[in-house]
Amino acid sequence: MKIMPNRMDRGFYQYQTEFEQKALEVLRSGWYVLGKEVSSFEEEFAAYTGAKYCVGVGNGLDALWLAFKVLGIGQGDEVIVQANTYIASVMGITINGATPVFVEPDEYYSIDADKIEEKITDKTKAILVVHLYGQASNMEKILTLCKKYNLRLVEDCAQSHGACYQGKMTGTFGDIGCFSFYPSKNLGAFGDGGAIVTNDEQIAKDMKMYRNYGSEKRYYNKVVGANSRLDELQAGLLRVRLSHMEELTKEKEQIALTYLKELNNPYFTLPKLLAGANHVWHQFVLCSQYRDELIQYLEEKEIGTIIHYPVPPHLAEAYEYLGFKEGDFPITERYAKSVVSIPMYNGMTEEEQKIVIEALNAFVPGKFR
Template structure:
């Protein structure tokens, strides 16, 4: 049996006729940039998330770096972010000349809210909240801190499409919620795509201008902007997929529940859900202890099972951020997690037989090392 870590074709197959019909509709329309599909998706996504405004963009990274640009955060400013985030989160900060200030993760793989306050200085301007692996951070505590110190809050919801904190959808707590619709995301496009959401009309208007070369009227450029427009084809396909997002999330929850109930290993720490949160299970990430992660990954590979490490190098140790001057040992929890985490196969359309085989192989591995 050959099992991919993420099989995107399965999700496509579930509703292939609708995707194909929409693609043909857009192609035949003759309008491919900033048309009715984008407008309709922006309205539908805003309604789904529970905000007033959505602005479609070319990617999730664009959503991040443009957020800090539009909030006026740049050279000399600091932004707090989790130390185990994907490097794109940090790029969103540093591309504006601001400095990322890392805070270690908690037992739920998200930023430890209780460690944020000690890192705030007179240069701190914002907190970048990353809802990693499909689970909310402690937004109650984070928003309390942000309010006390008058800090902006940007939420990276790239991996959390439709999950909640105490019933409120993530992306609605801060000033701006950023979304990636990269194909592997919960509501994934069929190419690169992204968006921001906000209740602030002024912020939304600035994004609409900035994404289109700084122009709201052709050839009349108000600011030095960017070319970051969600295209009509991706918007149309996302509109189809959005209709099924809750079903996709429910299916992933069932898959996660079976993993949690069935994996038996003293060397594996299974993912936990923070009280007050739910999870859309963008990834099912286990922690393999005692230096056994690579051994398990290799064992599963031999059995035809693919896995992914999210993420093997913490941002502070990447070559890209050598200039920050950090060294190994500066953020020991993030570094420990980087040596432990392993994402098991998780995708819509995964069969019970496939998942049972993954679980069987993991439990057999545990027996073989005892």
């Protein structure tokens, strides 16, 4: 039996009838962009996160760059971000012309809050926190720094739908929380989708303007904006999935608990849990100096894995112009060489998980090649 790192079809079949009914309802409605499904989803997702406002956009990257746009952060400004993130976090900063200032991660793969202060300059305008892999970052220290230096706080919650820090949802700590609903995400659509949440009415209004060609009133354009609108079909399907979020998150937690309890092998380490934070297990990430051999070994057993992420943004070709080189962020670079995400998805069967656990526990470097 082949086991893939993610199975999005399983997530569909879990609520097939509801998805199909909603899709037909939207298709038959004759209204496909910015309608009642989008506004209902925005209300429901704001309520889910505990934020006052939600504005749907086209995808997670748009949520990020539009967030910095709305905050007026661009050319000449610096934004602090962890070095070991998905490149979209960094593009959200640089699309506006601002400069990313990288900080090494801690043992939880989150930004190391103790290393932020040394990177703050008079150009620093914001911190972008990424709740990577689904675990909330240490918000207490970050909030203190934002207050002390009067910095904006943007959260990249593309991987952390429903994750809390000390009981408060990620996305609601700062000025803007940015979400992706890419199909593989914990709250996934059936195509691209994204949203921002905020407690600031003006930010919500501006975001609505920017997502729609910079207009509040049709054909009257105040600023140069984007065409980045969550569509009715995705919003309707997201509403279905959102209504099941609690059970979907619990299911992933159960899979993670089983992995944490039953995986036992000195050749890799398990993810560490930060006190006060909760983890919604977008990814279950192992760390091993034998990572590449482990991947090959699992492949031979028809178990798929993914590396999140093999090339850190500071070494990506797209960011050559920033002038970084190998060795500049050793912890990030070590993670890029040693992390691997193992199968984790809603609808994963006990049998599939058992196969993955048995294979991982039997791994010995050098022995199977």
